[in-house]
Amino acid sequence: MLQLEPIASGIAYASSALVLGVLVTAGFLLPGGKPKELRRTLLVAAMSMLLLFLSMAVLSLLIQGAKLRPDALPSLDIVLRYVTMTQSGKVWLLRETYGVALALVLFWLMRHDTSLIAVRIVSFMILPLIAGRSFASHAIAVKDDTSLAVMADATHLIAGSLWGGGLVALFWTLHSGMKVLTLPLAWAAETVRRFSWLAFASVTMLLITGLYQSWIQVGNLTILFATAYGRVLALKILLFLAMLSLGALNFWSTGPRLVSAAQVENKTDSVVRMALIRVGTESFLALLVFLVTGFLTALPPGVHAAHQTALTNVSPASPGASSIAPAEGASVKILSPTPGQIFATDRVPLRFNLTKGKWGDHVHAYIDGELMGMFMSNDGALNGIRPGRHVLELRVVAEDHQTELDATDKIAFTVK
Numbered sequence: 001m002l003q004l005e006p007i008a009s010g011i012a013y014a015s016s017a018l019v020l021g022v023l024v025t026a027g028f029l030l031p032g033g034k035p036k037e038l039r040r041t042l043l044v045a046a047m048s049m050l051l052l053f054l055s056m057a058v059l060s061l062l063i064q065g066a067k068l069r070p071d072a073l074p075s076l077d078i079v080l081r082y083v084t085m086t087q088s089g090k091v092w093l094l095r096e097t098y099g100v101a102l103a104l105v106l107f108w109l110m111r112h113d114t115s116l117i118a119v120r121i122v123s124f125m126i127l128p129l130i131a132g133r134s135f136a137s138h139a140i141a142v143k144d145d146t147s148l149a150v151m152a153d154a155t156h157l158i159a160g161s162l163w164g165g166g167l168v169a170l171f172w173t174l175h176s177g178m179k180v181l182t183l184p185l186a187w188a189a190e191t192v193r194r195f196s197w198l199a200f201a202s203v204t205m206l207l208i209t210g211l212y213q214s215w216i217q218v219g220n221l222t223i224l225f226a227t228a229y230g231r232v233l234a235l236k237i238l239l240f241l242a243m244l245s246l247g248a249l250n251f252w253s254t255g256p257r258l259v260s261a262a263q264v265e266n267k268t269d270s271v272v273r274m275a276l277i278r279v280g281t282e283s284f285l286a287l288l289v290f291l292v293t294g295f296l297t298a299l300p301p302g303v304h305a306a307h308q309t310a311l312t313n314v315s316p317a318s319p320g321a322s323s324i325a326p327a328e329g330a331s332v333k334i335l336s337p338t339p340g341q342i343f344a345t346d347r348v349p350l351r352f353n354l355t356k357g358k359w360g361d362h363v364h365a366y367i368d369g370e371l372m373g374m375f376m377s378n379d380g381a382l383n384g385i386r387p388g389r390h391v392l393e394l395r396v397v398a399e400d401h402q403t404e405l406d407a408t409d410k411i412a413f414t415v416k
Contacts, residue, residue, distance in 0.1 A: 005063045010294020012056035013133075013157075014165075014287060018049040020126045020158075021165025024198070025173055027119035029166075031190040035183070038176060040114050042169065047106045050099060053129075057096050064088070081347065081383060088136040095132045102129060130157050137297065138217055149216060156209035160293075163202035164243075164286030170195050171276065171283040178272050188275065189258035196251050203247065206240075229299040236292045239285055246282040254278050327407040329357025330396045337392065337413040344416050348382040350375065352394055352409070360407065361399040367392055389414045 026042035064082050083089040102125060109118055131154035139153035140146065173191065177183040214233065225231060254275050261271045336351040337343070352375075354363060362376045367390050372382055374397070382392075389412060396407040 006295040006298040008059045009297045010291035014290035015049045015053040017161035017165035020161040021169040022046040023123040025169040027123045029194045091136040152209045159202040159205040167283040167286045171279045186262040189262045192255045243285045330360035330405045330407040331355045332394045334409045339411045342414045346385045351379045359398045360396040363394045
């Protein structure tokens with residue numbers, strides 16, 4: 001089940017982006033909000049994508065539960081603990097609840113009011129659903145300027161949804177309008193013109209926020225190519241550049257050619273075919289970017305992955321190890337659990353005394369040598385600990401999240 005995580009994440013990201021792209025197309029891109037039958041069909045598509053998103057969210061919940069108890073299917077107790085006791089679980093619950101409320105609003109809209117103003121209002125209502133993902137993303141783990149990191153991530157998600165989701169919706173709209181409804185070429189030209197300016201603004205924001213996120217999550221080119229996160233990110237960047245090239249072609253060529261053909265009422269199949277091929281290719285690349293983004297969310301950020309790789313190559317007990325800095329007054333003492341303590345549940349309360357010394361900032365918690373999390377305060381909890389005897393080790397870490405100091409404490413405990 002764990003292998004499904006990046007796939008479910010990618011589909012959830014793509015479906016939520018398509019909801020926004022479809023609604024923006026229905027509410028803002030169709031010239032004069034017409035034709036009405038096309039807008040109604042777009043609303044049905046938005047509802048379908050929203051239901052797909054909710055389904056993927058449920059699958060993601062089961063996957064997270066399986067992480068906590070990989071030797072069996074997640075029980076209701078495990079799932080409830082994840083939803084109520086973890087940051088990502090609480091965000092999941094809020095987004096899922098909000099998503100269900102949006103589905104009810106869309107259902108009511110489809111049955112009672114498909115006016116242009118109503119569709120536009122719902123388009124804005126989708127934004128919190130997109131941005132909410134940032135509160136369970138890598139951005140929330142950034143220690144310095146956390147609010148800025150989360151804001152940049154949310155802006156990146158919204159801009160990507162407007163461009164990528166809008167592209168897919170635009171392709172379907174052009175195909176339906178030109179091939180099925182046989183609308184005039186001027187209609188297609190105006191739709192493409194409106195989308196071009198939306199895409200231009202979205203790409204600008206994507207470039208700004210993408211560069212910032214790459215800087216805080218990867219750091220340098222060495223990490224970019226030395227970690228799985230960095231390599232997947234490099235693939236996403238290549239796909240983005242391919243989309244950007246096609247987008248520039250559509251902005252400077254496809255749109256103007258449609259306008260020129262419409263002005264002389266020259267609705268030839270070649271012009272329509274050219275527009276559909278170019279927009280369709282760019283739309284396909286957008287879907288690939290969504291799926292690749294899903295894989296990124298399932299991987300540790302590049303700086304953390306590089307850190308973990310270094311730890312597997314150098315033992316902290318090795319005297320003079322280059323990855324371990326002197327304590328310089330730092331120390332840590334585990335208060336809970338106590339040595340030999342036995343727990344009846346998989347939730348182990350954690351308390352400790354931390355002396356930061358000259359360089360210490362927080363602690364990393366390891367169970368049987370595997371990194372389980374970092375703790376900024378002096379208490380917390382370790383969830384999903386499997387039955388058996390385990391060794392807990394706390395290590396004092398510098399502010400850069402990478403330099404572990406020669407200041408540790410270790411105890412053994414048992415989970416029944």
